[in-house]
Amino acid sequence: MINSDTFQFLLAAKQAEIKVLQQLGANCELVSLVSELVHQLQRERGMSNLYLASGSALFGKERQAQLVAVTLQEQSLRQRLQQHYLHKSDARNSSRLLSSVSMALLAMDDLAALREQISLQKISTLASTQAFSRLIHSWQTVVSEAADIASDAEICRLLVVLQHLMRLKELAGQERAWGSIGFAKGDFSADLRERLSELDTAQRQTTEQLLQSATAELAQQWHAQEGSQGSKDLTQLRLMLQQFTDQNCTVPAIADIWYQLATERMDQMQLLQNEITGQLQRQAASKLIEAKQQLDQYQHKLNLPTQHDKTLIHSVLFDPAMPGLYGDASIEQHRLEPAGFSFLYQLLNEQASHINRIQAELAQVKTKAEEHRVQQRAKMWLMQHQNITEPAAHKLLQQQAMSQNCTMTDIARQLLQTN
Amino acid sequence: MINSDTFQFLLAAKQAEIKVLQQLGANCELVSLVSELVHQLQRERGMSNLYLASGSALFGKERQAQLVAVTLQEQSLRQRLQQHYLHKSDARNSSRLLSSVSMALLAMDDLAALREQISLQKISTLASTQAFSRLIHSWQTVVSEAADIASDAEICRLLVVLQHLMRLKELAGQERAWGSIGFAKGDFSADLRERLSELDTAQRQTTEQLLQSATAELAQQWHAQEGSQGSKDLTQLRLMLQQFTDQNCTVPAIADIWYQLATERMDQMQLLQNEITGQLQRQAASKLIEAKQQLDQYQHKLNLPTQHDKTLIHSVLFDPAMPGLYGDASIEQHRLEPAGFSFLYQLLNEQASHINRIQAELAQVKTKAEEHRVQQRAKMWLMQHQNITEPAAHKLLQQQAMSQNCTMTDIARQLLQTN
Numbered sequence: 001m002i003n004s005d006t007f008q009f010l011l012a013a014k015q016a017e018i019k020v021l022q023q024l025g026a027n028c029e030l031v032s033l034v035s036e037l038v039h040q041l042q043r044e045r046g047m048s049n050l051y052l053a054s055g056s057a058l059f060g061k062e063r064q065a066q067l068v069a070v071t072l073q074e075q076s077l078r079q080r081l082q083q084h085y086l087h088k089s090d091a092r093n094s095s096r097l098l099s100s101v102s103m104a105l106l107a108m109d110d111l112a113a114l115r116e117q118i119s120l121q122k123i124s125t126l127a128s129t130q131a132f133s134r135l136i137h138s139w140q141t142v143v144s145e146a147a148d149i150a151s152d153a154e155i156c157r158l159l160v161v162l163q164h165l166m167r168l169k170e171l172a173g174q175e176r177a178w179g180s181i182g183f184a185k186g187d188f189s190a191d192l193r194e195r196l197s198e199l200d201t202a203q204r205q206t207t208e209q210l211l212q213s214a215t216a217e218l219a220q221q222w223h224a225q226e227g228s229q230g231s232k233d234l235t236q237l238r239l240m241l242q243q244f245t246d247q248n249c250t251v252p253a254i255a256d257i258w259y260q261l262a263t264e265r266m267d268q269m270q271l272l273q274n275e276i277t278g279q280l281q282r283q284a285a286s287k288l289i290e291a292k293q294q295l296d297q298y299q300h301k302l303n304l305p306t307q308h309d310k311t312l313i314h315s316v317l318f319d320p321a322m323p324g325l326y327g328d329a330s331i332e333q334h335r336l337e338p339a340g341f342s343f344l345y346q347l348l349n350e351q352a353s354h355i356n357r358i359q360a361e362l363a364q365v366k367t368k369a370e371e372h373r374v375q376q377r378a379k380m381w382l383m384q385h386q387n388i389t390e391p392a393a394h395k396l397l398q399q400q401a402m403s404q405n406c407t408m409t410d411i412a413r414q415l416l417q418t419n
Numbered sequence: 420m421i422n423s424d425t426f427q428f429l430l431a432a433k434q435a436e437i438k439v440l441q442q443l444g445a446n447c448e449l450v451s452l453v454s455e456l457v458h459q460l461q462r463e464r465g466m467s468n469l470y471l472a473s474g475s476a477l478f479g480k481e482r483q484a485q486l487v488a489v490t491l492q493e494q495s496l497r498q499r500l501q502q503h504y505l506h507k508s509d510a511r512n513s514s515r516l517l518s519s520v521s522m523a524l525l526a527m528d529d530l531a532a533l534r535e536q537i538s539l540q541k542i543s544t545l546a547s548t549q550a551f552s553r554l555i556h557s558w559q560t561v562v563s564e565a566a567d568i569a570s571d572a573e574i575c576r577l578l579v580v581l582q583h584l585m586r587l588k589e590l591a592g593q594e595r596a597w598g599s600i601g602f603a604k605g606d607f608s609a610d611l612r613e614r615l616s617e618l619d620t621a622q623r624q625t626t627e628q629l630l631q632s633a634t635a636e637l638a639q640q641w642h643a644q645e646g647s648q649g650s651k652d653l654t655q656l657r658l659m660l661q662q663f664t665d666q667n668c669t670v671p672a673i674a675d676i677w678y679q680l681a682t683e684r685m686d687q688m689q690l691l692q693n694e695i696t697g698q699l700q701r702q703a704a705s706k707l708i709e710a711k712q713q714l715d716q717y718q719h720k721l722n723l724p725t726q727h728d729k730t731l732i733h734s735v736l737f738d739p740a741m742p743g744l745y746g747d748a749s750i751e752q753h754r755l756e757p758a759g760f761s762f763l764y765q766l767l768n769e770q771a772s773h774i775n776r777i778q779a780e781l782a783q784v785k786t787k788a789e790e791h792r793v794q795q796r797a798k799m800w801l802m803q804h805q806n807i808t809e810p811a812a813h814k815l816l817q818q819q820a821m822s823q824n825c826t827m828t829d830i831a832r833q834l835l836q837t838n
Contacts, residue, residue, distance in 0.1 A: 009521035016512035102428035131736035133743030317550035324552030
């Protein structure tokens with residue numbers, strides 16, 4: 001005798017899973033659009049620097065064209081945002097994600113005024129670079145939030161990879177900007193060289209994190225890209241910049257090459273990002289289709305008239321595999337004839353182990369991401385309280401971990417707990 | 420120049436938080452009803468045992484009255500379930516919670532058949548106890564799932580306390596059942612005494628966990644309750660049972676006292692549970708009111724016409740506190756006059772730190788709960804693979820932790836990772 005509520009709740013559980021997957025799909029699409037917008041903003045930052053540094057002589061046209069490209073990308077992002085997050089009554093919006101979106105939108109609202117200051121040469125290249133970097137950071141936060149709230153292991157892993165790749169590309173973008181500022185001033189001061197060296201180190205560290213979470217295929221693509229002639233030439237240029245003394249004068253031709261090579265590398269990285277955002281959207285779509293098929297199957301099975309007769313009572317209450325009595329392993333079981341379970345009980349068991357599997361996979365990915373986050377938070381604390389840079393903070397954690405023979409996460413946790 | 424999207428997303432973020440709190444409130448109400456249903460089922464289990472053991476001579480009337488009490492409680496639970504989880508289009512149902520609900524409902528569907536077997540004396544007291552215990556366990560799983568998915572630290576903590584208390588009460592219920600079986604048979608075999616001793620140990624362990632997560636106030640109530648004359652008398656009886664040899668004959672009068680004292684203790688525990696479920700519902704309601712008030716405040720601020728004029732541009736892009744450029748701590752900042760932030764930026768910062776605080780608090784509670792879960796999983800593994808009981812598995816973990824000078828959670832993690 002099976003109550004119809006039981007069916008309804010099994011179906012509702014599946015429907016809840018489907019709604020979560022629909023939201024996950026929308027978040028994956030959002031992240032793809034954010035990745036592209038950040039790419040365009042990074043281009044605008046670079047061109048704005050060259051425009052500012054040349055006293056409006058260079059890159060005027062290119063910059064105007066780039067403003068249009070950013071605006072177009074912004075429009076399609078805003079449109080999607082409205083469709084998916086504001087005008088859907090059953091959207092399972094995350095307060096965290098939307099809060100980060102509104103912060104990024106607020107930053108975007110200030111872009112017009114920033115552009116005006118640039119056009120009028122009323123802002124330094126440094127201040128402009130800072131402003132663009134904050135804007136880009138606000139969009140990166142949206143991607144981290146999306147990764148944090150992702151409810152599927154594979155998609156969460158892809159989002160973490162994307163997060164690392166976006167961070168890496170942003171470090172490359174800042175390296176390009178600092179290099180351009182140096183060339184424009186004709187002065188690579190010790191401070192500037194130190195900064196470029198730190199960005200190089202940070203890129204190595206982020207690459208390590210990227211490769212830890214990336215699939216073998218993606219890692220291969222990454223290595224192929226970093227092994228290209230352009231990347232090698234860029235490495236040569238980096239070494240050259242580090243040789244410059246304070247008095248060195250630089251050749252404008254090298255400035256062009258620097259900008260072009262750095263830009264080429266960033267474009268390559270963007271292709272990799274597109275690869276990942278494509279995978280994200282395909283994964284989200286296929287998980288959704290799978291869940292919908294399961295729902296159809298459930299409904300089909302529940303509608304089969306003969307199935308009800310075959311139903312055996314007492315399936316749950318007399319299933320030895322079902323926990324209940326404490327220390328029950330050795331006790332003789334009450335058996336029902338004929339042995340077997342009702343189909344509904346089977347479905348429920350399938351659904352329960354499906355959920356458990358998803359949870360376990362997700363927990364594993366989240367633990368890794370959480371470890372990364374703990375390290376980042378510990379570094380931030382060190383930066384603020386010991387007044388040191390991020391690379392120095394990273395090194396400090398690393399050294400402590402080595403001397404105490406434990407992981408950097410252990411050290412980071414200790415630090416955060418005791419402070 | 421602030422785009423109206425930015426407002427909309429700030430409001431949508433708050434609305435998302437409100438929807439999550441509404442669902443949390445529904446889950447708290449569900450858990451309260453489950454706690455009461457389990458209490459009634461435990462009473463039915465006890466009476467059914469006495470009815471079976473006496474060959475239908477005793478507790479016939481009491482049992483019939485109890486069936487009605489269970490049915491009434493079941494009806495109000497089912498009604499609430501339908502209202503909150505099936506007939507609300509905007510419900511943010513959790514697939515995990517609903518899946519556990521459907522499993523528990525399926526178990527409930529079998530209760531009628533179990534009762535029939537009991538009425539006809541076609542089932543042993545042991546098999547009946549097993550069946551009731553599985554049914555109760557399936558409802559306890561609903562409470563654990565609710566705790567797992569709770570998005571508020573204080574409510575999550577209360578749910579964890581409730582979980583421990585329900586487990587403790589169930590162990591007490593099983594102790595009552597085994598004692599009753601022993602008295603009915605007039606035989607406390609070594610096996611039965613071992614079982615009672617294990618349940619005693621398990622109750623001590625669970626009490627430890629309960630007191631670790633409970634507030635000082637609740638801990639005090641618990642100690643007061645365990646210090647009552649009834650509880651002391653029960654402890655005396657426990658010691659007496661352990662003295663019985665296999666040949667001992669027991670006196671029926673003691674059986675009555677055992678049942679009454681154990682029942683009294685369980686009723687006291689239920690009062691504590693009611694206290695907690697009351698707190699849960701009040702907490703959920705007050706968090707919801709708070710969030711709604713914040714939304715009202717936001718809307719009020721956004722509607723103030725003068726505020727728009729005071730808005731300062733570039734707030735995000737030129738805020739030194741906003742991360743962006745790598746290693747940016749020492750760089751001179753581009754300042755805007757007059758210094759200050761737009762009210763919307765303030766609201767967003769408030770909202771972001773509100774979310775961060777909630778997340779951090781929740782993470783702390785979840786970490787504790789996760790440690791408990793890891794320990795439980797490791798025990799399960801040991802029970803299955805070394806064919807030992809739960810108390811033995813607990814002891815094993817404890818001994819290893821002591822000998823390796825680390826926590827039981829560390830040992831449990833190692834075990835799960837290497838197996």
